Amino acid sequence: MGIIKKIFTKSRSPEDGIFFTQMQKILGFKPMELDHYRRAFTHRSSNKTDDKGHPVNYERLEFLGDAMLGSVIAAHLFNEVPAGDEGYLTKMRSKIVSREHLNELGRDLNLIKWVESKVSAQHFGENIHGNLFEALIGAIYLDRGFTYCEKFINKKVIIPYVDIAKLEGKVISYKSLLIEWCQKEKKPFSYEVYEDNGMEGQKYFGVRLRIDGKIVAKARATSKKKAEEKASQRAYFAFQEKINKK
Amino acid sequence: MGIIKKIFTKSRSPEDGIFFTQMQKILGFKPMELDHYRRAFTHRSSNKTDDKGHPVNYERLEFLGDAMLGSVIAAHLFNEVPAGDEGYLTKMRSKIVSREHLNELGRDLNLIKWVESKVSAQHFGENIHGNLFEALIGAIYLDRGFTYCEKFINKKVIIPYVDIAKLEGKVISYKSLLIEWCQKEKKPFSYEVYEDNGMEGQKYFGVRLRIDGKIVAKARATSKKKAEEKASQRAYFAFQEKINKK
Structure with missing residues (x-):
């Protein structure tokens, strides 16, 4: 070997x-x-x-x-x-x-x-x-x-990315789903947005989503809104079992 | 077992x-x-x-x-x-x-x-x-x-079926290719056409292609011409090595 x-x-x-x-x-x-x-x-x-x-x-x-x-x-x-x-x-x-x-x-x-x-x-x-x-x-x-x-x-x-409910238009925004859950669970959360420009010469935004003080998801996109939604979706899937149980 | x-x-x-x-x-x-x-x-x-x-x-x-x-x-x-x-x-x-x-x-x-x-x-x-x-x-x-x-x-x-030369339109007819080869090789050949109607209620033609007295290919299609071409193509691929060598 x-x-x-x-x-x-x-x-x-x-x-x-x-x-x-x-x-x-x-x-x-x-x-x-x-x-x-x-x-x-x-x-x-x-x-x-x-x-x-x-x-x-x-x-x-x-x-x-x-x-x-x-x-x-x-x-x-x-x-x-x-x-x-x-x-x-x-x-x-x-x-x-x-x-x-x-x-x-x-x-x-x-x-x-x-x-x-x-x-x-x-x-x-x-x-x-x-x-x-x-x-x-x-x-x-x-x-x-x-x-x-x-x-x-x-x-x-x-x-x-492949979330059939979202593709069918049943889920409009993961950000609102996630915020709703945090409020119900009384968990503090924050979206930290920063500019994150790659070599492409286009403006990009990075987002760090914290829940309970811990970074639970990160995302990067061409608008703040998109980056927040993407981070929310990632966090949502990570937490999915927990969220669905409640 | x-x-x-x-x-x-x-x-x-x-x-x-x-x-x-x-x-x-x-x-x-x-x-x-x-x-x-x-x-x-x-x-x-x-x-x-x-x-x-x-x-x-x-x-x-x-x-x-x-x-x-x-x-x-x-x-x-x-x-x-x-x-x-x-x-x-x-x-x-x-x-x-x-x-x-x-x-x-x-x-x-x-x-x-x-x-x-x-x-x-x-x-x-x-x-x-x-x-x-x-x-x-x-x-x-x-x-x-x-x-x-x-x-x-x-x-x-x-x-x-997938013959790239034919798909590209380089080969127009396998029947003519095959006949040419038979004539060059002095091999007797014949296309025997018969009606062969399935349960579909549409007219079909069957073809048996004989070379040197032996059936070398069979095919079935909605016209005589198509059936002959299909049988020729099948025979052509079966004989391809031989044909290309000559």
């Missing part, structure tokens, strides 16, 4: 090591073939090609990732909403994989940080966030197969 | 036994939970519901199967067409999973034979064939997971 580990460690350059560690952090598991992930972050402006002259960038991976995301979400909705008919399931899925939502997911993971490109970040449109997110899922499929796609999507999309 | 086998055999009713055997024939593997497949063949006119009052029919399974089919075909095209960009891959996939093609796949497997319904077969539209095919894939996913979906789609869709 020791020897094998040594060989593996030796064969990775320092740059590879950093990339590996960061990918592992984003993915929640060890990547096997780093090249898939490198491609997932290679913008077409890099003009890279492989030895057969085919362009190497993340655009084809988007196609693959989009398909995997679609089927993982389909299976989730199928299982979770037994009363929903075909049309309902289709509509719910489009809400979850909407361009806007995918952009949010990619932005949250700060995927843009890893883009290899010959143009500056200001020139990317807003959709690059979602495109990178899809490409990353495509890379996961190539590297580890469908089951790992499922795990990743479950952790990054379904658990934090 | 003997005892376990006996219990399994015993616990299945005679009707279940027939259905199991037929499903195994269609699927190419042993189904585990027959209920998923039964649902895949239950038409909404049956008005079945489960113990919670949710309708039991194949419509939700279509949604699931469509998603799985989409991602299996996406992965296949991604791997097989390294030169195709995102737009190209998307276009190719829509050709493969077109309504017309899905109907053909379902018709070829004669899935309609197993439908449980309160309306007669004449009342089903043409699309029931494709819908049943999608629902069957959905049932496979629930029963055995993604890998079995891949295997089934590979066997029933990709190997017999």
